[in-house]
Amino acid sequence: MGVTILHQFPMLENRTGPQTIEFLTKRIVALGAVQMGQFLVDCDSYISMPSLGPQRTVHVLHNSEQPASVFSILETNTKTIPLVADGLFDLLMLKMTPIYTKKVAKIESKGPRFELADFCIKLGSVTISQNFKGVLVEVEYRPCVVPSNCVGLMREFLQGFLGSCVQSLPACLQNKMDEVYQPMDTIQQYLDHFLNFRKMAGYSG
Amino acid sequence: MENLYAALTSVKVLRCSVGQIFNSLANGIRADHGEEGRDTKFLSEIEELLNAVTHHLRDVEQAVNNLSQPPGPLTLGNTNFLSQECTQERQALYSQLVLSYKWTDKIHEYSNHAAALLSQNSLKRSYMNPGSAKRRRTQTSSHNVSPQAVDTVISAIDRQFNDMTMSISRPFATNAVLQVSLGRVLQAVIAFKGLMIEWVVVKGYGEAFDLWTDSRHKVFRKITENSHAAMLHFYSPTLPELAVRSFMTWFHSYITLFSEPCKKCGSHLHCALPPTWRDLRTLEPFHEECKL
Ligand SMILES: [Zn+2]
Numbered sequence: 001m002g003v004t005i006l007h008q009f010p011m012l013e014n015r016t017g018p019q020t021i022e023f024l025t026k027r028i029v030a031l032g033a034v035q036m037g038q039f040l041v042d043c044d045s046y047i048s049m050p051s052l053g054p055q056r057t058v059h060v061l062h063n064s065e066q067p068a069s070v071f072s073i074l075e076t077n078t079k080t081i082p083l084v085a086d087g088l089f090d091l092l093m094l095k096m097t098p099i100y101t102k103k104v105a106k107i108e109s110k111g112p113r114f115e116l117a118d119f120c121i122k123l124g125s126v127t128i129s130q131n132f133k134g135v136l137v138e139v140e141y142r143p144c145v146v147p148s149n150c151v152g153l154m155r156e157f158l159q160g161f162l163g164s165c166v167q168s169l170p171a172c173l174q175n176k177m178d179e180v181y182q183p184m185d186t187i188q189q190y191l192d193h194f195l196n197f198r199k200m201a202g203y204s205g
Numbered sequence: 206m207e208n209l210y211a212a213l214t215s216v217k218v219l220r221c222s223v224g225q226i227f228n229s230l231a232n233g234i235r236a237d238h239g240e241e242g243r244d245t246k247f248l249s250e251i252e253e254l255l256n257a258v259t260h261h262l263r264d265v266e267q268a269v270n271n272l273s274q275p276p277g278p279l280t281l282g283n284t285n286f287l288s289q290e291c292t293q294e295r296q297a298l299y300s301q302l303v304l305s306y307k308w309t310d311k312i313h314e315y316s317n318h319a320a321a322l323l324s325q326n327s328l329k330r331s332y333m334n335p336g337s338a339k340r341r342r343t344q345t346s347s348h349n350v351s352p353q354a355v356d357t358v359i360s361a362i363d364r365q366f367n368d369m370t371m372s373i374s375r376p377f378a379t380n381a382v383l384q385v386s387l388g389r390v391l392q393a394v395i396a397f398k399g400l401m402i403e404w405v406v407v408k409g410y411g412e413a414f415d416l417w418t419d420s421r422h423k424v425f426r427k428i429t430e431n432s433h434a435a436m437l438h439f440y441s442p443t444l445p446e447l448a449v450r451s452f453m454t455w456f457h458s459y460i461t462l463f464s465e466p467c468k469k470c471g472s473h474l475h476c477a478l479p480p481t482w483r484d485l486r487t488l489e490p491f492h493e494e495c496k497l
Contacts, residue, residue: 118477
Protein backbone atom coordinates (compact mmCIF):
# COMPACT_ATOMS: atom_id res chain seq x y z
CA MET A 1 0.00 0.00 0.00
CA GLY A 2 1.15 3.52 -0.71
CA VAL A 3 1.37 6.71 1.28
CA THR A 4 -2.09 8.02 2.14
CA ILE A 5 -3.21 11.41 3.34
CA LEU A 6 -6.60 12.01 4.86
CA HIS A 7 -7.92 15.53 4.69
CA GLN A 8 -11.05 17.11 6.07
CA PHE A 9 -12.76 19.22 3.44
CA PRO A 10 -14.31 22.34 4.96
CA MET A 11 -18.08 22.59 4.61
CA LEU A 12 -19.59 25.72 3.16
CA GLU A 13 -22.71 27.25 4.71
CA ASN A 14 -24.86 26.89 1.64
CA ARG A 15 -23.83 23.38 0.65
CA THR A 16 -25.18 20.06 1.89
CA GLY A 17 -23.07 16.91 2.26
CA PRO A 18 -24.21 15.27 -0.99
CA GLN A 19 -23.68 18.57 -2.82
CA THR A 20 -20.12 18.81 -1.52
CA ILE A 21 -19.42 15.23 -2.62
CA GLU A 22 -20.89 15.98 -6.02
CA PHE A 23 -18.81 19.15 -6.30
CA LEU A 24 -15.60 17.26 -5.51
CA THR A 25 -16.60 14.40 -7.82
CA LYS A 26 -16.94 16.83 -10.70
CA ARG A 27 -13.49 18.25 -10.00
CA ILE A 28 -11.77 14.89 -9.76
CA VAL A 29 -13.50 13.54 -12.87
CA ALA A 30 -12.43 16.66 -14.75
CA LEU A 31 -8.84 15.71 -13.91
CA GLY A 32 -9.38 12.36 -15.62
CA ALA A 33 -10.22 10.11 -12.69
CA VAL A 34 -12.48 7.10 -13.16
CA GLN A 35 -14.85 5.85 -10.50
CA MET A 36 -13.99 2.35 -9.31
CA GLY A 37 -16.63 1.29 -6.82
CA GLN A 38 -17.36 2.47 -3.30
CA PHE A 39 -15.53 2.36 0.00
CA LEU A 40 -16.35 2.24 3.67
CA VAL A 41 -14.36 2.82 6.84
CA ASP A 42 -16.21 2.32 10.12
CA CYS A 43 -15.33 2.60 13.76
CA ASP A 44 -16.87 1.18 16.94
CA SER A 45 -15.53 2.16 20.32
CA TYR A 46 -15.72 0.07 23.48
CA ILE A 47 -15.06 1.41 26.97
CA SER A 48 -13.81 -0.67 29.90
CA MET A 49 -15.98 -1.11 32.98
CA PRO A 50 -15.14 1.48 35.67
CA SER A 51 -14.78 -1.31 38.23
CA LEU A 52 -11.67 -2.56 36.43
CA GLY A 53 -9.43 0.37 37.27
CA PRO A 54 -8.42 3.27 35.00
CA GLN A 55 -10.52 3.68 31.91
CA ARG A 56 -9.39 2.16 28.66
CA THR A 57 -10.96 2.46 25.23
CA VAL A 58 -10.76 0.01 22.38
CA HIS A 59 -11.50 1.39 18.93
CA VAL A 60 -12.34 -1.30 16.38
CA LEU A 61 -12.13 -0.19 12.76
CA HIS A 62 -12.77 -1.83 9.38
CA ASN A 63 -11.53 -0.62 6.03
CA SER A 64 -13.07 -1.94 2.81
CA GLU A 65 -9.62 -1.65 1.22
CA GLN A 66 -8.37 -4.42 3.57
CA PRO A 67 -11.56 -6.49 3.85
CA ALA A 68 -9.95 -9.44 5.63
CA SER A 69 -8.50 -7.38 8.47
CA VAL A 70 -9.90 -5.88 11.62
CA PHE A 71 -7.93 -2.99 13.07
CA SER A 72 -8.04 -2.14 16.72
CA ILE A 73 -6.44 0.56 18.74
CA LEU A 74 -6.33 0.30 22.52
CA GLU A 75 -6.07 3.61 24.34
CA THR A 76 -4.94 3.79 27.93
CA ASN A 77 -3.93 6.91 29.79
CA THR A 78 -0.31 6.44 28.97
CA LYS A 79 -0.13 4.82 25.56
CA THR A 80 -1.96 3.53 22.52
CA ILE A 81 -1.50 0.00 21.24
CA PRO A 82 -2.42 -0.81 17.66
CA LEU A 83 -3.33 -4.33 16.56
CA VAL A 84 -4.24 -5.87 13.22
CA ALA A 85 -6.23 -9.09 13.38
CA ASP A 86 -8.50 -11.11 11.12
CA GLY A 87 -12.29 -11.15 11.06
CA LEU A 88 -12.57 -13.29 14.18
CA PHE A 89 -11.62 -10.30 16.29
CA ASP A 90 -15.18 -8.94 15.89
CA LEU A 91 -16.56 -12.11 17.46
CA LEU A 92 -14.01 -11.89 20.23
CA MET A 93 -15.16 -8.36 21.07
CA LEU A 94 -18.73 -9.68 21.41
CA LYS A 95 -17.48 -12.10 24.07
CA MET A 96 -15.77 -9.28 25.93
CA THR A 97 -18.97 -7.42 26.86
CA PRO A 98 -18.44 -8.01 30.60
CA ILE A 99 -15.20 -6.04 30.37
CA TYR A 100 -15.72 -3.68 27.45
CA THR A 101 -19.12 -2.17 26.86
CA LYS A 102 -20.15 -0.29 23.78
CA LYS A 103 -21.41 3.15 24.70
CA VAL A 104 -20.59 5.28 21.72
CA ALA A 105 -22.49 5.36 18.45
CA LYS A 106 -20.84 3.92 15.35
CA ILE A 107 -19.08 6.44 13.15
CA GLU A 108 -18.29 5.79 9.53
CA SER A 109 -17.01 7.39 6.34
CA LYS A 110 -18.27 6.10 3.03
CA GLY A 111 -18.66 7.17 -0.55
CA PRO A 112 -17.27 6.83 -4.07
CA ARG A 113 -13.72 5.65 -4.81
CA PHE A 114 -11.78 6.97 -7.82
CA GLU A 115 -8.58 6.05 -9.59
CA LEU A 116 -6.37 8.47 -11.50
CA ALA A 117 -3.13 6.99 -12.86
CA ASP A 118 -1.48 5.68 -9.68
CA PHE A 119 -3.59 7.77 -7.32
CA CYS A 120 -6.59 6.43 -5.47
CA ILE A 121 -9.05 9.07 -4.24
CA LYS A 122 -11.93 8.46 -1.85
CA LEU A 123 -14.62 10.99 -1.09
CA GLY A 124 -16.24 10.02 2.19
CA SER A 125 -19.32 11.40 3.91
CA VAL A 126 -18.86 11.01 7.64
CA THR A 127 -21.94 9.98 9.58
CA ILE A 128 -22.57 9.24 13.25
CA SER A 129 -25.59 6.93 13.46
CA GLN A 130 -26.82 8.11 10.05
CA ASN A 131 -26.38 11.83 10.83
CA PHE A 132 -24.12 13.64 8.39
CA LYS A 133 -21.10 15.29 10.04
CA GLY A 134 -18.62 16.25 7.36
CA VAL A 135 -16.49 15.23 4.40
CA LEU A 136 -13.15 13.38 4.53
CA VAL A 137 -11.03 13.15 1.39
CA GLU A 138 -8.51 10.30 1.26
CA VAL A 139 -5.72 10.35 -1.31
CA GLU A 140 -3.39 7.39 -1.70
CA TYR A 141 -0.32 7.44 -3.93
CA ARG A 142 0.24 3.75 -4.40
CA PRO A 143 3.75 3.52 -5.92
CA CYS A 144 5.43 5.33 -3.02
CA VAL A 145 5.79 3.74 0.41
CA VAL A 146 7.89 6.27 2.31
CA PRO A 147 6.09 9.50 3.29
CA SER A 148 9.18 11.73 3.30
CA ASN A 149 9.82 10.84 -0.37
CA CYS A 150 6.52 12.11 -1.70
CA VAL A 151 5.38 14.90 0.65
CA GLY A 152 5.80 17.58 -2.00
CA LEU A 153 4.12 15.50 -4.65
CA MET A 154 1.15 14.67 -2.42
CA ARG A 155 0.74 18.29 -1.36
CA GLU A 156 0.78 19.39 -4.98
CA PHE A 157 -1.87 16.83 -5.88
CA LEU A 158 -4.11 17.68 -2.92
CA GLN A 159 -3.84 21.41 -3.51
CA GLY A 160 -4.54 20.76 -7.16
CA PHE A 161 -8.05 19.63 -6.50
CA LEU A 162 -8.93 20.73 -2.98
CA GLY A 163 -7.43 24.20 -3.19
CA SER A 164 -5.28 26.06 -0.72
CA CYS A 165 -7.08 24.63 2.32
CA VAL A 166 -4.41 21.91 2.29
CA GLN A 167 -1.50 23.07 4.41
CA SER A 168 0.09 20.73 6.91
CA LEU A 169 0.54 16.99 6.99
CA PRO A 170 -1.45 14.70 9.28
CA ALA A 171 0.03 14.78 12.78
CA CYS A 172 0.40 11.02 13.11
CA LEU A 173 2.59 10.88 9.99
CA GLN A 174 4.98 13.56 11.10
CA ASN A 175 7.02 11.38 13.43
CA LYS A 176 7.29 8.44 11.05
CA MET A 177 8.20 10.21 7.85
CA ASP A 178 10.99 7.80 7.01
CA GLU A 179 9.22 4.57 7.80
CA VAL A 180 7.43 2.31 5.36
CA TYR A 181 3.76 3.25 5.29
CA GLN A 182 1.38 0.66 6.77
CA PRO A 183 -2.41 0.19 6.48
CA MET A 184 -2.54 0.94 10.21
CA ASP A 185 -1.30 4.48 9.50
CA THR A 186 -4.42 5.13 7.42
CA ILE A 187 -6.57 3.76 10.21
CA GLN A 188 -4.83 6.02 12.72
CA GLN A 189 -5.62 9.04 10.54
CA TYR A 190 -9.27 8.03 10.29
CA LEU A 191 -9.46 7.53 14.04
CA ASP A 192 -7.97 10.97 14.72
CA HIS A 193 -10.58 12.60 12.50
CA PHE A 194 -13.42 10.42 13.85
CA LEU A 195 -12.58 11.36 17.45
CA ASN A 196 -12.59 14.99 16.40
CA PHE A 197 -16.02 14.65 14.80
CA ARG A 198 -17.30 12.93 17.93
CA LYS A 199 -15.92 15.64 20.17
CA MET A 200 -17.65 18.29 18.08
CA ALA A 201 -20.89 16.33 18.20
CA GLY A 202 -20.63 16.17 21.97
CA TYR A 203 -19.98 12.46 22.38
CA SER A 204 -17.45 11.37 24.94
CA GLY A 205 -14.84 8.68 24.46
CA MET B 206 -0.28 -2.21 -67.61
CA GLU B 207 0.49 1.52 -67.57
CA ASN B 208 -2.59 2.20 -69.69
CA LEU B 209 -4.76 0.15 -67.43
CA TYR B 210 -3.65 2.13 -64.40
CA ALA B 211 -4.25 5.41 -66.24
CA ALA B 212 -7.76 4.28 -67.20
CA LEU B 213 -8.57 3.27 -63.64
CA THR B 214 -7.35 6.62 -62.32
CA SER B 215 -9.42 8.55 -64.80
CA VAL B 216 -12.51 6.55 -63.83
CA LYS B 217 -11.79 7.45 -60.22
CA VAL B 218 -11.49 11.14 -61.09
CA LEU B 219 -14.75 11.02 -63.01
CA ARG B 220 -16.58 9.45 -60.10
CA CYS B 221 -15.19 12.11 -57.81
CA SER B 222 -16.41 14.99 -59.95
CA VAL B 223 -19.87 13.42 -60.37
CA GLY B 224 -19.98 13.03 -56.60
CA GLN B 225 -19.12 16.70 -56.23
CA ILE B 226 -22.04 17.73 -58.47
CA PHE B 227 -24.53 15.76 -56.40
CA ASN B 228 -22.98 17.16 -53.28
CA SER B 229 -23.45 20.78 -54.25
CA LEU B 230 -26.92 20.05 -55.66
CA ALA B 231 -27.93 18.51 -52.35
CA ASN B 232 -26.53 21.46 -50.41
CA GLY B 233 -28.38 23.99 -52.56
CA ILE B 234 -27.57 27.66 -52.20
CA ARG B 235 -25.03 28.26 -49.46
CA ALA B 236 -24.18 31.29 -47.32
CA ASP B 237 -20.94 31.88 -49.20
CA HIS B 238 -22.90 32.63 -52.36
CA GLY B 239 -23.74 35.95 -50.75
CA GLU B 240 -26.98 37.92 -51.00
CA GLU B 241 -26.79 39.50 -54.39
CA GLY B 242 -27.42 37.36 -57.45
CA ARG B 243 -26.96 34.13 -55.57
CA ASP B 244 -29.10 32.16 -58.03
CA THR B 245 -26.86 33.00 -60.94
CA LYS B 246 -23.79 32.28 -58.88
CA PHE B 247 -25.14 28.87 -57.91
CA LEU B 248 -26.05 28.07 -61.52
CA SER B 249 -22.63 29.05 -62.77
CA GLU B 250 -21.03 26.85 -60.11
CA ILE B 251 -23.11 23.86 -61.25
CA GLU B 252 -22.27 24.63 -64.85
CA GLU B 253 -18.57 24.68 -64.03
CA LEU B 254 -18.84 21.34 -62.32
CA LEU B 255 -20.76 19.86 -65.28
CA ASN B 256 -18.03 21.06 -67.59
CA ALA B 257 -15.47 19.31 -65.43
CA VAL B 258 -17.51 16.12 -65.66
CA THR B 259 -17.65 16.22 -69.46
CA HIS B 260 -13.96 16.90 -69.48
CA HIS B 261 -13.22 13.94 -67.25
CA LEU B 262 -15.60 11.74 -69.26
CA ARG B 263 -13.56 12.56 -72.35
CA ASP B 264 -10.43 11.52 -70.47
CA VAL B 265 -12.00 8.19 -69.58
CA GLU B 266 -13.01 7.54 -73.17
CA GLN B 267 -9.54 8.37 -74.35
CA ALA B 268 -7.96 6.10 -71.76
CA VAL B 269 -10.31 3.27 -72.69
CA ASN B 270 -9.39 3.67 -76.36
CA ASN B 271 -5.75 3.34 -75.41
CA LEU B 272 -6.37 -0.04 -73.82
CA SER B 273 -5.50 -3.03 -75.92
CA GLN B 274 -7.34 -6.32 -76.00
CA PRO B 275 -5.58 -8.75 -73.67
CA PRO B 276 -3.77 -11.32 -75.77
CA GLY B 277 -5.56 -14.61 -75.21
CA PRO B 278 -7.18 -15.68 -71.96
CA LEU B 279 -5.75 -14.31 -68.72
CA THR B 280 -3.45 -16.70 -66.96
CA LEU B 281 -4.53 -17.02 -63.40
CA GLY B 282 -2.12 -19.76 -62.42
CA ASN B 283 -3.45 -22.33 -60.07
CA THR B 284 -6.44 -20.20 -59.23
CA ASN B 285 -7.88 -21.36 -62.59
CA PHE B 286 -8.76 -24.63 -61.00
CA LEU B 287 -10.94 -22.88 -58.48
CA SER B 288 -13.64 -22.70 -61.14
CA GLN B 289 -13.80 -26.48 -61.12
CA GLU B 290 -14.59 -26.50 -57.45
CA CYS B 291 -18.09 -27.93 -57.04
CA THR B 292 -18.70 -27.44 -53.33
CA GLN B 293 -20.86 -24.41 -52.84
CA GLU B 294 -19.09 -23.02 -49.82
CA ARG B 295 -15.65 -22.99 -51.38
CA GLN B 296 -16.62 -20.97 -54.43
CA ALA B 297 -16.05 -17.72 -52.58
CA LEU B 298 -12.43 -18.66 -52.18
CA TYR B 299 -11.22 -16.52 -55.06
CA SER B 300 -12.04 -13.18 -53.47
CA GLN B 301 -10.41 -14.32 -50.25
CA LEU B 302 -7.31 -15.29 -52.17
CA VAL B 303 -7.17 -11.87 -53.79
CA LEU B 304 -7.54 -10.28 -50.39
CA SER B 305 -4.69 -12.27 -48.87
CA TYR B 306 -2.57 -11.52 -51.91
CA LYS B 307 -3.14 -7.84 -51.33
CA TRP B 308 -2.16 -8.30 -47.70
CA THR B 309 1.10 -10.04 -48.53
CA ASP B 310 1.81 -7.31 -51.00
CA LYS B 311 1.28 -4.68 -48.34
CA ILE B 312 3.41 -6.54 -45.82
CA HIS B 313 6.16 -6.76 -48.37
CA GLU B 314 6.00 -3.02 -48.94
CA TYR B 315 5.93 -2.16 -45.24
CA SER B 316 8.78 -4.48 -44.37
CA ASN B 317 10.84 -2.91 -47.12
CA HIS B 318 10.29 0.49 -45.54
CA ALA B 319 11.05 -0.89 -42.09
CA ALA B 320 14.24 -2.53 -43.28
CA ALA B 321 15.38 0.73 -44.89
CA LEU B 322 14.73 2.65 -41.67
CA LEU B 323 16.37 0.09 -39.43
CA SER B 324 19.47 -0.12 -41.53
CA GLN B 325 20.04 3.60 -40.98
CA ASN B 326 19.70 3.14 -37.26
CA SER B 327 22.86 2.55 -35.30
CA LEU B 328 21.30 0.56 -32.46
CA LYS B 329 22.84 -2.69 -33.59
CA ARG B 330 23.48 -4.93 -30.64
CA SER B 331 25.63 -7.58 -32.28
CA TYR B 332 28.31 -7.82 -34.92
CA MET B 333 26.97 -8.88 -38.23
CA ASN B 334 29.80 -7.73 -40.48
CA PRO B 335 29.58 -9.92 -43.51
CA GLY B 336 33.15 -8.81 -44.21
CA SER B 337 36.43 -10.49 -43.54
CA ALA B 338 36.83 -13.17 -40.90
CA LYS B 339 40.06 -11.57 -39.87
CA ARG B 340 38.40 -8.45 -38.52
CA ARG B 341 35.82 -10.42 -36.64
CA ARG B 342 38.45 -12.19 -34.60
CA THR B 343 39.94 -8.98 -33.27
CA GLN B 344 36.66 -7.68 -31.86
CA THR B 345 36.02 -8.33 -28.19
CA SER B 346 32.49 -9.55 -27.83
CA SER B 347 30.49 -8.33 -24.88
CA HIS B 348 28.46 -11.55 -25.00
CA ASN B 349 31.32 -13.85 -24.08
CA VAL B 350 32.54 -12.71 -20.73
CA SER B 351 33.32 -15.04 -17.89
CA PRO B 352 30.87 -14.98 -14.95
CA GLN B 353 33.72 -13.90 -12.66
CA ALA B 354 34.40 -10.85 -14.79
CA VAL B 355 30.69 -9.93 -14.71
CA ASP B 356 30.64 -10.35 -10.93
CA THR B 357 33.66 -8.07 -10.53
CA VAL B 358 32.13 -5.34 -12.66
CA ILE B 359 28.81 -5.48 -10.84
CA SER B 360 30.26 -5.56 -7.36
CA ALA B 361 32.42 -2.55 -8.26
CA ILE B 362 29.26 -0.68 -9.26
CA ASP B 363 27.51 -1.90 -6.13
CA ARG B 364 30.26 -0.37 -3.96
CA GLN B 365 29.95 2.91 -5.83
CA PHE B 366 26.36 3.57 -4.69
CA ASN B 367 25.49 2.93 -1.09
CA ASP B 368 21.75 3.45 -1.45
CA MET B 369 21.48 0.93 -4.26
CA THR B 370 21.75 -2.74 -3.34
CA MET B 371 22.31 -5.46 -5.89
CA SER B 372 22.24 -9.21 -5.86
CA ILE B 373 23.20 -11.52 -8.68
CA SER B 374 21.54 -14.81 -9.48
CA ARG B 375 22.10 -17.12 -12.42
CA PRO B 376 18.87 -18.92 -13.18
CA PHE B 377 19.73 -19.23 -16.86
CA ALA B 378 23.08 -21.01 -16.95
CA THR B 379 25.97 -18.51 -16.98
CA ASN B 380 24.01 -15.35 -17.72
CA ALA B 381 23.50 -13.10 -14.74
CA VAL B 382 20.17 -11.72 -13.57
CA LEU B 383 20.65 -8.71 -11.35
CA GLN B 384 18.13 -7.62 -8.73
CA VAL B 385 18.48 -3.97 -7.84
CA SER B 386 16.78 -2.15 -4.98
CA LEU B 387 17.01 1.59 -5.24
CA GLY B 388 16.41 2.86 -1.72
CA ARG B 389 12.78 2.31 -0.90
CA VAL B 390 11.76 3.94 -4.14
CA LEU B 391 11.82 1.15 -6.66
CA GLN B 392 13.25 -2.20 -7.63
CA ALA B 393 14.46 -3.55 -10.91
CA VAL B 394 15.41 -6.84 -12.49
CA ILE B 395 18.14 -6.59 -15.09
CA ALA B 396 18.98 -9.54 -17.31
CA PHE B 397 22.48 -9.72 -18.73
CA LYS B 398 23.97 -11.57 -21.62
CA GLY B 399 27.62 -11.58 -20.80
CA LEU B 400 28.16 -7.90 -20.03
CA MET B 401 25.37 -6.73 -22.30
CA ILE B 402 22.18 -5.56 -20.65
CA GLU B 403 19.46 -7.45 -22.38
CA TRP B 404 16.26 -6.67 -20.49
CA VAL B 405 15.10 -4.40 -17.69
CA VAL B 406 11.89 -4.54 -15.69
CA VAL B 407 11.19 -1.83 -13.11
CA LYS B 408 8.78 -2.39 -10.25
CA GLY B 409 7.63 -0.82 -7.05
CA TYR B 410 9.01 -1.42 -3.58
CA GLY B 411 7.57 -4.71 -2.35
CA GLU B 412 6.44 -6.02 -5.72
CA ALA B 413 7.60 -9.48 -6.82
CA PHE B 414 11.04 -9.73 -8.44
CA ASP B 415 10.44 -11.40 -11.76
CA LEU B 416 11.30 -10.75 -15.34
CA TRP B 417 7.99 -11.51 -16.92
CA THR B 418 5.24 -9.41 -15.39
CA ASP B 419 4.78 -5.65 -15.58
CA SER B 420 4.48 -3.47 -12.53
CA ARG B 421 1.05 -2.73 -11.09
CA HIS B 422 1.87 0.96 -11.15
CA LYS B 423 1.78 3.16 -14.22
CA VAL B 424 4.83 5.15 -13.16
CA PHE B 425 7.06 2.06 -13.05
CA ARG B 426 5.78 0.78 -16.38
CA LYS B 427 6.78 4.13 -17.83
CA ILE B 428 10.23 3.89 -16.24
CA THR B 429 10.63 0.36 -17.62
CA GLU B 430 10.03 1.81 -21.07
CA ASN B 431 12.53 4.62 -20.47
CA SER B 432 15.12 2.14 -19.13
CA HIS B 433 14.88 0.23 -22.37
CA ALA B 434 15.62 3.41 -24.26
CA ALA B 435 18.57 4.13 -21.97
CA MET B 436 19.94 0.60 -22.22
CA LEU B 437 20.03 0.96 -26.00
CA HIS B 438 21.51 4.42 -25.73
CA PHE B 439 24.37 3.40 -23.44
CA TYR B 440 25.12 0.18 -25.26
CA SER B 441 28.63 0.10 -26.55
CA PRO B 442 30.05 -3.10 -27.97
CA THR B 443 33.66 -2.04 -27.56
CA LEU B 444 33.39 -0.78 -23.98
CA PRO B 445 30.82 -3.08 -22.36
CA GLU B 446 31.94 -2.24 -18.83
CA LEU B 447 31.49 1.47 -19.37
CA ALA B 448 28.06 0.83 -20.87
CA VAL B 449 26.89 -1.03 -17.78
CA ARG B 450 28.37 1.56 -15.45
CA SER B 451 26.80 4.48 -17.32
CA PHE B 452 23.46 2.72 -17.36
CA MET B 453 23.60 2.08 -13.62
CA THR B 454 24.61 5.68 -12.90
CA TRP B 455 21.70 6.88 -14.96
CA PHE B 456 19.39 4.41 -13.27
CA HIS B 457 20.56 5.50 -9.83
CA SER B 458 19.21 9.01 -10.48
CA TYR B 459 15.69 7.61 -10.03
CA ILE B 460 16.36 7.67 -6.29
CA THR B 461 14.67 11.09 -6.34
CA LEU B 462 11.75 9.89 -8.47
CA PHE B 463 9.03 11.09 -6.08
CA SER B 464 10.89 13.91 -4.37
CA GLU B 465 12.43 16.00 -7.15
CA PRO B 466 10.21 18.18 -9.36
CA CYS B 467 10.59 18.50 -13.13
CA LYS B 468 13.48 20.71 -14.26
CA LYS B 469 11.39 22.37 -16.93
CA CYS B 470 7.94 23.05 -15.53
CA GLY B 471 8.95 23.01 -11.87
CA SER B 472 6.04 20.91 -10.66
CA HIS B 473 5.94 17.35 -9.39
CA LEU B 474 3.00 16.09 -11.37
CA HIS B 475 2.01 16.17 -15.00
CA CYS B 476 -0.95 14.02 -16.01
CA ALA B 477 -0.79 12.58 -12.47
CA LEU B 478 2.70 11.20 -13.08
CA PRO B 479 6.00 12.37 -11.53
CA PRO B 480 8.98 13.20 -13.79
CA THR B 481 9.64 9.74 -15.21
CA TRP B 482 12.48 10.70 -17.53
CA ARG B 483 16.07 11.36 -16.51
CA ASP B 484 18.31 13.19 -18.95
CA LEU B 485 20.92 10.77 -20.27
CA ARG B 486 23.79 13.19 -19.72
CA THR B 487 22.83 15.57 -16.93
CA LEU B 488 20.54 13.08 -15.09
CA GLU B 489 18.04 15.89 -14.51
CA PRO B 490 14.41 14.90 -14.03
CA PHE B 491 11.81 15.72 -16.66
CA HIS B 492 8.24 14.81 -17.36
CA GLU B 493 7.61 12.76 -20.43
CA GLU B 494 5.96 15.82 -21.99
CA CYS B 495 8.64 18.29 -20.84
CA LYS B 496 11.80 16.54 -21.97
CA LEU B 497 12.12 18.13 -25.39
ZN1 LIG C 1 7.48 18.97 -16.40
